[in-house]
Amino acid sequence: MVERLSKRGKNILQAVVSEYIATGEPVGSRTISKKHNLDLSAASIRNVMADIEEIGYLSQPHTSAGRIPTDMGLRYYVDCILTVRKLTKKEKQNIDRTYRPQNLQLIDIMKETSSLLSNFSQYTGIIIAPKFGNMIFEQIEFIKLRKNQILAVFIPKVGKVRNKIIETEEELSQDELHKFTKYLNEILSDLSLKDVRKKIINEMKKEKNMCDWLLSQALRLSQEAFSSDMDDDVFIDGKFNIFDCPEFCDMEKVKTLFRAFEEKNILVKLLDQVIQGEGIQIIIGTENQFQEMQECSIIASPYTWGENASGTLGVIGPTRMNYCDIVPMVDYTARTVSKIMDTKYQ
Amino acid sequence: MVERLSKRGKNILQAVVSEYIATGEPVGSRTISKKHNLDLSAASIRNVMADIEEIGYLSQPHTSAGRIPTDMGLRYYVDCILTVRKLTKKEKQNIDRTYRPQNLQLIDIMKETSSLLSNFSQYTGIIIAPKFGNMIFEQIEFIKLRKNQILAVFIPKVGKVRNKIIETEEELSQDELHKFTKYLNEILSDLSLKDVRKKIINEMKKEKNMCDWLLSQALRLSQEAFSSDMDDDVFIDGKFNIFDCPEFCDMEKVKTLFRAFEEKNILVKLLDQVIQGEGIQIIIGTENQFQEMQECSIIASPYTWGENASGTLGVIGPTRMNYCDIVPMVDYTARTVSKIMDTKYQ
DNA sequence: ACTTAGCACTCTTTGATGTTGAGTGCTAAA
DNA sequence: TTTAGCACTCAACATCAAAGAGTGCTAAGT
Known part of the structure; x- marks a missing residue:
């Protein structure tokens, strides 16, 4: 991703995105000039916003509304602006504790992990068991x-x-x-x-x-x-959290998304792409090829076991996810699971 | 259930129920006097309807609306009025054909059955595997x-x-x-x-x-x-059909219902009650103890295998289900599954 | 050359208001 | 006992105006 924005452009995009992630509503120039102390008037911000819109990183639902970031805008944000926060000690401990109990079978690890991912993110947690x-x-x-x-x-x-x-x-x-x-x-x-x-x-x-x-x-x-081409084992938790997202108040949207959840092989295909790469990967909205999921973002990471890349875990949520918090959490979880898999089975 | 309605009362309740099942809207006296040739004016029907409402079989959403049957009303309808229709030869053949393929494993039978129940009814099909x-x-x-x-x-x-x-x-x-x-x-x-x-x-x-x-x-x-107290195996199909019911247009309702679907043991408990009895059983709305499911009716039947009552199958849908069609279909399916189980495993 | 105050303009949202139509309950006549 | 007639109720719908949020443009200030 090329750097296409000036320092100021970045700051403003950053402000719009974080505001939008927080509220889910279109963001206006006034809001930004007030809440984010960029020392610029609303008018100046408006000018910059118009520029950013031209590039395609922002869009307006209608003339007299504020801006919302496009998928492309979010991609730029994630690639060039976002600095993830570090997990606190407490949060790390919380994750570690999940795997403390002795005698966890693989299936328990999977269940606990999906539930962990879902609880932390308040979205949908998913983990695919090691490939057959x-x-x-x-x-x-x-x-x-x-x-x-x-x-x-x-x-x-x-x-x-x-x-x-x-x-x-x-x-x-x-x-x-x-x-x-x-x-x-x-x-x-x-x-x-x-x-x-x-x-x-x-x-x-x-x-x-x-x-x-x-x-x-x-x-x-x-x-x-x-x-036998055994089914992949997919563990999903917190499917219903998406009911609480205002962007999924429309029945039709929920319907199609749920059908996608049901079709486990959509999820498997989507996450299998992640297994190729290394470390955290983020798929934003229309970047994935499945229409049913194009209102969602996926934050995922492969986890390993021994030398074989073996599975994927992650979080599925609306495109306006709190990337800043969830990315490091998914990352740490993947590392922890990898570690556990290694120690449990020499 | 005591016979509390005159012949005329029955006819009118019958009309209201079938109209309501067809449309999902409150039914007015005019509609009935027109569509169902009872040879009564709207005014007379109104009088009777007021009587039936007093008993508690009908209710009005608001003063100037038509009537909808209460759960009690539906119960009376099912017990004292409903005469189920016979399945056509073709429908029976359709059901039989599902089980024709050789070499069906138990798990296949379960999957096919839940899908059959769901497709036929256009609601949610469910079958619980033989008890461990x-x-x-x-x-x-x-x-x-x-x-x-x-x-x-x-x-x-x-x-x-x-x-x-x-x-x-x-x-x-x-x-x-x-x-x-x-x-x-x-x-x-x-x-x-x-x-x-x-x-x-x-x-x-x-x-x-x-x-x-x-x-x-x-x-x-x-x-x-x-x-091990092994999990019961529950096979559900057509969960998403309920999205198409106008009565479930409210997010909250869908949410709670789906949580119930997820909590498989609610379904198991509900259907386990059916296993005690014999033949078709119908649970209407608030008659079941689970709040999450009180907008639904369940039409279920135990199926047997050898001498042990072994499992339950049925359909979950809105209380305004087409009892007349679905009851005989669930019944025939239960009989067929029982037969298959017997012949497959001597 | 930027920045920004000011202003006209656009478009959604909200609430008030009136109208329509379905349906009821009651009464009086058949 | 039945039913036509009528007044009444209430949701649903449409219309309209006002409010509010936000924009883009212009002209003046730094």
Whole structure:
């Protein structure tokens, strides 16, 4: 983002944005000259505002109203003006405390985090669990159910145990299944799920030549077990906080936004973009490609676990969010979660 | 419900209710005398309406408005006036077809049902999965994870496989665990989960005397495995249809209702009352104890599986629902689901 | 060359006022 | 017992004026 504003322009944009974030109403020149001691008269401010509007950073709902920042304006504000505040000790402690309890399962961490994000921000907190494909293989077990049904139990190093029922053509004895698992647990240990899938395909190619029936069965089975495109686990909290935002007083808006919340894969896609980058990322209004969400901003950060970037967390709120407060909070939360994930699972 | 209305009174209440259900607006005497050929003038209808209002079955939003039925009025209508219509062949086929695909897992049946109920009614469809306690034991397996961690996998005859991680004090070998499961699978086979819990407690008492270390370990473990008060599985579909009801144009109302939807245990409690009774049950507005839901009616029916009453399904909508259409549809769906559950799992 | 006071102008918001229409309750006649 | 007729009530709607917030422009001040 190019620096397109003079010092004065910045100050005034800053004032408009912060006033707008506080009130949600269009901001007039008088208000600024009074509340923000820029030592300028309303008239001067008006002139500058007109300039800024021309660039496209401000807009007027109607002729005789004040200005509100456009998405572009907010983007400039976030990139070139905003200096986030530091969290107080107390706030940090509050976040730390969330993860203090012993014996938190992954699922608890997720729930606590989404609720933390939502409570702090007073908007909607969201966290996406580590990607299935990034999970590290620890163990697989096959349990014989009925004649041609086998339950595959996949146990990752971290994360939720997953079951899958597999139908087989031939009947397999539990003994055979034990052999399978022993073999698989050996060759797959410590691989990420992605690599597991690759490895299985490679092994199958090898096996084609060697023609060991048991092994090829084992591989076939494991392929099925890992084939599923498991849903991403999304934890959302505080959906209803948006009811309290004056900008969402319109039924239609709420309706579409909620449909987006329901469509979890919209959220996943949106936040998956964040996982590529590093550190806090902010998506403002129309910057995201989903119409349903274009009244919202997302402040998100990837959190890591070990070396794999593993998930994303963040806050969804109206574009007029308090970026100054929420950005450092999301950041600190992401760091804390990363730390916890590391220590919990060596 | 006592018969408190004359034939004429009934006809007029019937007219008011059906008109109100159709339009959602207060109904005036003129409208009735015109549209429903009762061969009475508006003036006569007015007189009767005043009588009905006195009993408490109708009310006026304000002096110069028409009448709307009260919850009591709707209750009388449902009990003493309503004759439900029969489903057409096509509608029945539509419902049947939902369950035709082979290889539907329980979870699919649930999803399809909630969506079916919602689509047909244009309101919110809901189904509660068979109670955990009513599930029939088929198999349990213990898998050793790490030193003192064991994964218990519980496989019911019907329903979702469930995992639970158990921490133990002593380390147990996989061999020992095999012995445990063999023993447990024998003594628990075909019991309902409730009975399983009882049986385990009984066996533990016996064991205290016999002092077989392995057995008592096995029992302790299984007790832990079955201790969890698993969440009820609630499947809801079409939450957002209520946005389209004119009576929910008020933000506050939507807000509270949605909070109730979120609090799944409100829904569970509400529908659990239905499981006691037999056949279709209708809960109108303030008849339910939850304030959040007192603008809604619930049309629900238990569905069975084998001999155990096992779950509930139904439709949640505004009190001015089309009872005449939705009641038979919920009924038929409940019967169909029961049938499917029976045939799928002998 | 900036800055700013002053002013005319625009446009929303608010409240007051009147009108319309749906619906009621009562009365008296059929 | 029914119903036509009539006076009355009240929400909903439209119209209008006044207030207020804010702008843009101009001309004078620094």
